Amino acid sequence: MGGEGEGLLVRRIRDGTVIDHIPAGRALLVLRILGITGAEGYRIAVVMNVESRKLGRKDIVKVEGRMLERGEVDKIALIAPEATINIIKDYRVVEKVKVRLPDEIKGILRCPNPTCITRKEREPITPVFRKVSEKPLILQCKYCGTLVREEEIPGLIT
Amino acid sequence: MTTPFKGRDVISILDFTRDELEVLFDAADKMDKFMHRGYVPKLLTDQVVSLAFFEPSTRTRLSFELAAKRLGAVTIGFAAEESTSVAKGESFADTIRMLDAYSDIIIVRHRYEGAALFASEIAESPVINAGDGRQHHPTQAMVDLYTVLRLFGTIDGLTYGVLGDLRYSRAASSFILGLTRFKPSKVYLIAPPLLKPRPEVKMVLDRMGTPYEEVDSLRDVIHELDVLYVVRIQKERFPDPEEYERVKGSYKVTLKLVEERGKDSLKILHPLPKVDEVDPALDNSKYAAYYEEARLAIPLRMALLALISGVEV
Numbered sequence: 001m002g003g004e005g006e007g008l009l010v011r012r013i014r015d016g017t018v019i020d021h022i023p024a025g026r027a028l029l030v031l032r033i034l035g036i037t038g039a040e041g042y043r044i045a046v047v048m049n050v051e052s053r054k055l056g057r058k059d060i061v062k063v064e065g066r067m068l069e070r071g072e073v074d075k076i077a078l079i080a081p082e083a084t085i086n087i088i089k090d091y092r093v094v095e096k097v098k099v100r101l102p103d104e105i106k107g108i109l110r111c112p113n114p115t116c117i118t119r120k121e122r123e124p125i126t127p128v129f130r131k132v133s134e135k136p137l138i139l140q141c142k143y144c145g146t147l148v149r150e151e152e153i154p155g156l157i158t
Numbered sequence: 159m160t161t162p163f164k165g166r167d168v169i170s171i172l173d174f175t176r177d178e179l180e181v182l183f184d185a186a187d188k189m190d191k192f193m194h195r196g197y198v199p200k201l202l203t204d205q206v207v208s209l210a211f212f213e214p215s216t217r218t219r220l221s222f223e224l225a226a227k228r229l230g231a232v233t234i235g236f237a238a239e240e241s242t243s244v245a246k247g248e249s250f251a252d253t254i255r256m257l258d259a260y261s262d263i264i265i266v267r268h269r270y271e272g273a274a275l276f277a278s279e280i281a282e283s284p285v286i287n288a289g290d291g292r293q294h295h296p297t298q299a300m301v302d303l304y305t306v307l308r309l310f311g312t313i314d315g316l317t318y319g320v321l322g323d324l325r326y327s328r329a330a331s332s333f334i335l336g337l338t339r340f341k342p343s344k345v346y347l348i349a350p351p352l353l354k355p356r357p358e359v360k361m362v363l364d365r366m367g368t369p370y371e372e373v374d375s376l377r378d379v380i381h382e383l384d385v386l387y388v389v390r391i392q393k394e395r396f397p398d399p400e401e402y403e404r405v406k407g408s409y410k411v412t413l414k415l416v417e418e419r420g421k422d423s424l425k426i427l428h429p430l431p432k433v434d435e436v437d438p439a440l441d442n443s444k445y446a447a448y449y450e451e452a453r454l455a456i457p458l459r460m461a462l463l464a465l466i467s468g469v470e471v
Contacts, residue, residue, distance in 0.1 A: 122247075147358050147361070
């Protein structure tokens with residue numbers, strides 16, 4: 001868990017979740033996807049642009065006092081496909097999993113097509129995207145069929 | 159005998175298998191025979207069909223209305239958003255809920271892509287997509303494929319050219335997607351650079367292994383074609399009027415070109431309305447199949463309504 005540089009910046013957490021191997025610069029987007037604003041009261045450490053053997057540079061997010069569920073963390077594969085989730089109990093990693101993008105993503109992303117029904121005001125509808133390819137990552141809007149490529153995804157996170 | 163169509167939504171032509179489309183075409187043949195005989199059984203008596211046209215239409219709305227009425231159904235509906243409470247700010251979802259309570263089948267056209275799918279998630283009654291923005295127009299594709307079948311006795315083994323605004327035309331996209339359910343010899347996608355087909359349409363062609371090629375000019379391939387499917391430039395879908403001005407009038411099928419280079423047996427289809435992309439001199443020629451195509455919309459849509467209602471055809 002963690003890169004060499006990060007130990008210098010943030011101390012280890014006792015109980016909680018560490019999300020490692022986030023592409024550099026995307027830690028804040030990861031928090032946004034997880035719906036963590038900081039107002040929840042958890043102690044959160046965001047470490048950005050530290051050295052990584054695997055990614056060159058990477059970000060790390062530590063959330064103390066909260067064990068994130070698989071279903072909620074898998075969504076971050078949208079922007080951090082290599083991320084690993086470490087569940088920490090009493091300073092020790094008790095579970096380590098890689099994120100895996102679900103076949104269907106509800107909410108989170110706005111459809112880029114301005115005439116998609118999900119973009120119509122005042123309609124009770126949630127955008128849904130389906131995974132059509134993993135590498136390269138391509139998603140398709142369930143409603144209007146528009147294809148979304150990996151590089152467009154960060155700009156579509158709501 | 160119940161059919162696999164009973165109670166189904168019709169959102170995309172890809173919702174249907176080849177076998178199901180063949181069941182539909184057989185039923186359309188029967189409906190056409192009824193009409194020729196001058197006697198149509200009232201298979202939809204006491205059924206209410208809603209025609210919810212949030213976007214203008216001539217043929218699709220009239221042919222659905224006529225199809226429903228010839229089968230004995232009652233129709234209700236509207237032909238423009240301005241004449242509904244949507245103009246007062248009512249949501250699309252609420253309008254659909256109301257129609258669902260009033261009717262047995264809802265036929266919907268809307269300028270937003272995905273509107274019909276969304277309607278089908280809200281409504282308990284089956285929803286038929288009569289066009290959602292640039293995306294799908296499944297019943298037009300059914301009419302088009304049925305027309306080809308009637309003209310050639312087969313849909314397989316023919317060479318097709320689809321000419322025009324392949325980017326914004328839902329009829330063109332749906333026809334192309336419909337062809338992936340059959341075994342065309344080849345499909346030429348003929349469009350000016352700004353009007354090339356959308357990537358999601360080509361993705362389906364690739365996945366289905368349908369042989370196709372994108373070309374810029376009709377002149378280069380017309381001699382190979384059995385069917386030429388032409389669509390107008392969809393002016394109303396261009397986000398930028400200047401972009402429309404750049405492509406306006408960029409393709410046209412003329413009688414001269416067809417006579418000089420086309421096969422003698424070439425048939426030209428067009429979902430209509432046509433503007434200036436087909437030379438009016440072709441209208442009375444042996445090549446023009448678009449008026450027959452418009453006529454066949456009636457038996458085809460009668461067959462679809464009957465099958466969706468679950469009555470035996």
